[in-house]
Amino acid sequence: xxxxxxxxxxxxxxxxxTTRRLSxxxxxxxxxxxxxxxxxxxSACASNAPQDTxxxxxxxxxxxxxxxxxxxxVAGIVGVIVLVxxxxxxxxxxxxxxAIPEQTHGKAWLEYLFIAIPAVILAAIxxxxxxxxxxxxxxxxxxxxxxxxxxxxxxxxxxxxxxxGSICGxxxxxxxxxxxxxxxQVVIPxxxxxxxxxxxxxxxxxxxxxxxxGKRDMVPGRVHYLRLQSDxxxxxxxxxxEFCGLSHANMRMETVVLAPADFQRWLDxxxxxxxxxxxxxxxxxxxxxxxxxxxxCHQVNGLVDDKGTDDTSDDTxxxxxxxxxxxxxxxxxxxxxxxxxxxxxxSWDLLTPECREDVWEASxxxxxxxxxxxxxxxxxxxxxxxxxLRNAPAKKPMYADAELLEPTDGKTRGMPYLALSEDxxxxxxxxxxxxx
Amino acid sequence: MFTTGSKLLLGSTVAALIGTLLYGxxxxxxxxxxxxVSATAALGTFAAINIFTRDANVSVDDIDAFAGAAAxxxxxxxxxxxxxxxxxxxxxxxxxxxxxAIFMLGVILLIAGTAEWMLQAWAERASSDANHxxxxxxxxxxxxxxxxxxxxxxxxxxxxxxxVMLGVPSKASTIVxxxxxxxxxxxxxxxxxxxxxxxxxxLTGLFAVAxxxxxxxxxxxxxxGEREIEEHHTTAYYAQEGKCGTGEISADExxxxxxxxxxxxxxxxVLSDSGLTYTFPGLDQVRSGSIQLPRSSAVNILFRNETNxxxxxxxxxxxxxxxxxxxICSQLVEEGGVQLLTLNYPVPSFDPSVEANGGYAxxxxxxxxxxxxxxxx
Numbered sequence: 001x002x003x004x005x006x007x008x009x010x011x012x013x014x015x016x017x018t019t020r021r022l023s024x025x026x027x028x029x030x031x032x033x034x035x036x037x038x039x040x041x042x043s044a045c046a047s048n049a050p051q052d053t054x055x056x057x058x059x060x061x062x063x064x065x066x067x068x069x070x071x072x073x074v075a076g077i078v079g080v081i082v083l084v085x086x087x088x089x090x091x092x093x094x095x096x097x098x099a100i101p102e103q104t105h106g107k108a109w110l111e112y113l114f115i116a117i118p119a120v121i122l123a124a125i126x127x128x129x130x131x132x133x134x135x136x137x138x139x140x141x142x143x144x145x146x147x148x149x150x151x152x153x154x155x156x157x158x159x160x161x162x163x164x165g166s167i168c169g170x171x172x173x174x175x176x177x178x179x180x181x182x183x184x185q186v187v188i189p190x191x192x193x194x195x196x197x198x199x200x201x202x203x204x205x206x207x208x209x210x211x212x213x214g215k216r217d218m219v220p221g222r223v224h225y226l227r228l229q230s231d232x233x234x235x236x237x238x239x240x241x242e243f244c245g246l247s248h249a250n251m252r253m254e255t256v257v258l259a260p261a262d263f264q265r266w267l268d269x270x271x272x273x274x275x276x277x278x279x280x281x282x283x284x285x286x287x288x289x290x291x292x293x294x295x296x297c298h299q300v301n302g303l304v305d306d307k308g309t310d311d312t313s314d315d316t317x318x319x320x321x322x323x324x325x326x327x328x329x330x331x332x333x334x335x336x337x338x339x340x341x342x343x344x345x346x347s348w349d350l351l352t353p354e355c356r357e358d359v360w361e362a363s364x365x366x367x368x369x370x371x372x373x374x375x376x377x378x379x380x381x382x383x384x385x386x387x388x389l390r391n392a393p394a395k396k397p398m399y400a401d402a403e404l405l406e407p408t409d410g411k412t413r414g415m416p417y418l419a420l421s422e423d424x425x426x427x428x429x430x431x432x433x434x435x436x
Numbered sequence: 437m438f439t440t441g442s443k444l445l446l447g448s449t450v451a452a453l454i455g456t457l458l459y460g461x462x463x464x465x466x467x468x469x470x471x472x473v474s475a476t477a478a479l480g481t482f483a484a485i486n487i488f489t490r491d492a493n494v495s496v497d498d499i500d501a502f503a504g505a506a507a508x509x510x511x512x513x514x515x516x517x518x519x520x521x522x523x524x525x526x527x528x529x530x531x532x533x534x535x536x537a538i539f540m541l542g543v544i545l546l547i548a549g550t551a552e553w554m555l556q557a558w559a560e561r562a563s564s565d566a567n568h569x570x571x572x573x574x575x576x577x578x579x580x581x582x583x584x585x586x587x588x589x590x591x592x593x594x595x596x597x598x599x600v601m602l603g604v605p606s607k608a609s610t611i612v613x614x615x616x617x618x619x620x621x622x623x624x625x626x627x628x629x630x631x632x633x634x635x636x637x638x639l640t641g642l643f644a645v646a647x648x649x650x651x652x653x654x655x656x657x658x659x660x661g662e663r664e665i666e667e668h669h670t671t672a673y674y675a676q677e678g679k680c681g682t683g684e685i686s687a688d689e690x691x692x693x694x695x696x697x698x699x700x701x702x703x704x705x706v707l708s709d710s711g712l713t714y715t716f717p718g719l720d721q722v723r724s725g726s727i728q729l730p731r732s733s734a735v736n737i738l739f740r741n742e743t744n745x746x747x748x749x750x751x752x753x754x755x756x757x758x759x760x761x762x763x764i765c766s767q768l769v770e771e772g773g774v775q776l777l778t779l780n781y782p783v784p785s786f787d788p789s790v791e792a793n794g795g796y797a798x799x800x801x802x803x804x805x806x807x808x809x810x811x812x813x
Contacts, residue, residue, distance in 0.1 A: 158813045223735075321782075
């Protein structure tokens with residue numbers, strides 16, 4: 001009898017310990033679940049979120065934003081109702097050993113209701129959605145055409161010269177307009193309806209500046225249109241949203257919106273004739289290095305190879321032939337590299353973090369002045385640029401080993417390793433610093 | 437009394453003994469005689485052991501076990517697959533010194549022969565009933581053999597038929613393909629359908645004869661070679677020959693019916709009485725003078741002829757650049773017709789070699805002033 005009582009006590013004690021342990025596990029799981037939920041929720045409140053669709057900065061993005069609020073509200077309410085129903089049913093009709101209730105079949109009015117409710121909801125959502133889709137496809141109000149071409153893994157922009165000789169409605173202050181070609185950052189005038197005419201040179205890419213408009217796929221051999229517009233000067237970030245190969249994650253882009261007066265200054269600067277570095281400077285040595293090492297792929301408009309002599313009769317215009325070396329057939333034009341403040345597919349900044357923050361955080365009134373200052377020697381992000389020149393494929397994953405590229409006929413996808421010496425890198429940086 | 441193995445060994449022992457005696461008496465070599473005596477003794481020992489164990493044949497002691505044993509099974513039939521494998525090996529060897537195709541054929545034959553032989557051997561062990569074993573083999577093998585045989589047979593028929601078609605004049609081939617063959621198929625089908633008493637062997641014979649005739653015809657036609665086939669050049673050929681003028685060329689047929697005319701376009705270039713103008717899709721503004729197109733990117737230009745005469749669009753390219761044609765031209769487009777050109781400019785328009793050739797341009801032969809300068813940044 002005494003022995004049995006001890007057994008009972010031991011059993012009771014074991015049960016209590018098991019219950020406590022289970023309770024502790026449940027508590028830990030609940031805490032972890034709440035922590036994860038809170039983390040996800042709090043991450044949505046990040047102040048530095050340059051690709052936030054909930055912060056539209058242009059009329060096109062605003063249209064999408066105005067649409068997504070009611071759509072998400074309706075979807076959210078429907079979701080909550082469904083979840084509550086499921087919860088109630090799961091709890092109330094859980095298995096308690098009761099008999100299976102009577103099975104009914106064929107309640108026509110209920111089935112009609114379950115068809116009618118979603119149909120009405122979808123119809124209500126479809127009307128404004130179709131309206132926005134059609135509005136975003138409008139091209140009649142275009143004031144500026146910019147051609148955008150995607151390739152692994154960067155975007156190229158060339159500005160259309162209008163029949164009246166202007167670019168985006170702005171005539172150059174001096175001389176005639178010629179096509180401007182740039183990459184990484186597209187500069188547009190504030191308050192102007194810009195139409196991007198996009199395509200791709202290699203694989204399908206997708207263009208998306210979340211704060212200015214929705215996504216648009218860029219397919220080789222096809223031309224696609226995307227409207228951009230913003231009244232607020234600033235920089236708006238985006239990212240390729242169609243997986244396009246090894247460095248898809250490093251294929252970024254930025255739209256720079258400048259006040260009209262600032263855009264005019266930017267335009268005039270872009271159309272400035274090429275200025276060769278002063279004789280005897282490190283930059284002049286960099287020019288020669290550039291011609292031998294970089295110019296076969298990267299175009300600098302107006303660059304002339306003087307062969308190191310004063311005799312101008314044998315000077316030749318330097319033209320790049322990227323189609324012979326690069327699979328996509330193109331490499332970024334570096335004419336005004338330091339006028340924009342990113343490089344390598346906008347993956348790295350040409351500005352130091354402090355200077356970058358100064359530009360990004362500038363008020364709309366001050367932004368133009370700060371952006372147009374370009375990259376100065378003090379603000380140059382020397383570290384990343386050097387690393388890039390030292391061994392580009394090590395910094396950004398690319399199919400850059402020509403020996404392994406039989407399907408591309410030995411052409412690289414991206415920039416190859418050039419085996420530059422540190423002296424050559426010094427020269428190139430000095431030269432590139434003057435490209436603005 | 438004596439088993440097969442015992443008989444073999446006893447016989448061998450006797451033969452060795454006779455050999456020993458003959459050798460010992462007639463030749464007299466000691467080493468040879470010792471060797472033969474040893475062989476005779478060994479064979480005699482083996483024969484004794486075998487007689488004692490009755491050739492390890494259970495049939496003598498255990499009738500039931502004998503009936504279920506592999507040794508008691510019906511003898512398997514002859515197999516052609518070892519022969520096929522031998523042929524495959526010879527083909528592979530021949531292929532190694534001649535052509536890759538023959539080598540590959542040998543490899544395929546080797547794989548198929550090995551698989552079939554293995555399958556046959558496996559099926560023959562299924563039971564002692566040969567019919568059942570054949571059925572077992574068929575169940576597995578026919579799933580692969582039937583489609584393969586059908587594909588090979590169909591391939592032979594198609595190839596033979598194509599040789600015949602390519603061997604006879606084009607009009608005759610059309611008549612044969614769409615009239616004679618169709619009529620024969622219809623007639624045979626009608627005959628077989630209406631005559632239910634026709635036996636399967638007769639039908640098989642009929643198709644076999646038809647097959648032999650077809651294959652023979654194909655072989656003869658193949659040996660005779662193809663008829664002279666008229667060559668149809670594209671506009672790219674005529675552009676290279678410098679014949680993108682106002683005159684009609686053979687490539688001008690069905691100018692507006694090309695599928696590419698429905699493709700995505702970078703611009704629509706229109707020839708009208710007022711000259712050459714263009715519009716960008718989605719934009720109403722009519723432009724002229726110059727058109728800006730991207731570099732190193734395939735762009736489609738739709739040419740629309742709104743004049744009263746047949747006209748073609750010609751694009752001046754970069755003849756000095758490797759891989760770039762001197763010109764690309766459209767077909768001769770009828771009044772109101774359209775035609776698509778795909779252009780890819782490898783170098784910018786400020787390239788000295790392009791400038792030396794007068795720059796990139798789109799123009800219409802025979803129409804003065806119908807010209808657009810192409811600017812490639």
